[in-house]
Amino acid sequence: MTDQGIKSRPRYQPLEIDPAGRHHLLVVPSEDVPSDAVAEGFAPSAFEVWTVVRKSALPPSAITEEAAGTVRAFRSPAHLFSALEERLARETMGLRLYAVGPEDFLWDVYGVGEKAGLSPQEMRFTHSGTKARRIFCVHCRAVTEKVTTSIVTCSGCGASLFVRDHFSRRLSAFMGVQVDAEAPGDVPAAEELYA
């Protein structure tokens, strides 16, 4: 049950600019762009960067210019996402949207981009930081966050879920399937796999 060989597991590339774009917006769920996630020759000044500082009081950055080279800080990912929705709704063609961060953040960004009409050709994602997974329980549909183990107890129905490699872009989560459905109570030991 360990070899999963599943195709829906997303693959990521180091962050690189798409020269075909006219304006480049990069969002990260951290204070800085993680330096280990970027490709050689990456120039932050070519991007407009949105960061998350996770503080209720934002540093005074009065100018929120929408141009390459500017940085805008947000209180929380939720704060960033609502600004992103509003921003994309008034953007014009030619924008490229980039995200660097853990998987659940990336696919939340994907969802916002897709809703605004961006195609996969206009978005680029780079994985960085924790490999912890967001797990969607296929039985009760509850979501369990920050899962690092091969087996997890569902936060909704309490079932022992096997963490699959099957990733749903629509739900921005990996699938969790009850591991002891056939032999109740027969739950293998959880391994730490996604730290």
Next chain:
Amino acid sequence: MTAAPTLSVRIREIEPLGASLKRFALEPAHGGELPTPAPGAHILLTLRDGGRVMKNAYSLVSPAAARDRYEIIVRRVAQSRGGSAFLHQQAREGDVIDIGYPVNLFPLQAKARKHLLIGGGIGITPLLSHLHLLKARGLKFEMHQLCAPEEAGVFEALLAPYGEAGEILVHGTGRARFDLAGILARQPLGTHVYTCGPRTLMEAVATTASALGWPAGKIHKESFGENSGGLPFKAMLARSGIEVEVGETQSLLEAVEAAGIDAPCLCRGGACGECKVSVLEGEVEHRDDFLSAEEKASQGAIMLCVSRARGARLVLDL
């Protein structure tokens, strides 16, 4: 190649729309209903003038939901390759002709948040059927139609029924005054552009849009192969063992058909890929939208409907 199934239709009405445009309404010759076409679809007409057989592709302009008739608009071109002149001069109401089933190579994209339509001249025709659907579904659109000044009135009349549903502009003042880059630059995210008209216009739309950062997947062209003329050349058909002369105003496909060979074709505009034939010898001047840049460079194949020889002779595996 087996011939595609055809439908028999009767010309119900011929309506002149301007100096060189006529609208033809076609109804099923033996009663019943016609197949439902997708918006943007075209049909292939087989026209017989004595012993001469001509095949021409025309976009349907009637609403997709109307199954009692198909409507097409035909322009009488100065250098007609036969089909359009035949329809303008000889076709009569009541005549029965054969048409192919509708084929759609120019569909509206379901995921688009907005549809930008750019037509040039008679390239308006597939866009008219898109407009029916956009209006019926209440979708967001913007349409720009370029044309000669004297035809602005005709196109305005054709577009009038859709004006209140979206933004429509007819530009009768020529390409120089048409701010293509400005229009493309201000489109909201999620817009798809559809263009049909002279090759130069479609190319300008595609290159300007990509320069402005539009991804290829949001740029859609419908070719009409009106540029299939050029210098005359000879084509040796290796399998059939005959040589055909391709005249200045004739396409290679038409020359092959005139020689009695039933070559496969669907769009006759360099888009569908149906008429692809291997090239054994000679250099091709590629004019299609089907082959990839690498395939074109390798000179291994030609699209019979629009492309020609660069030199005096081609040898084809046909």
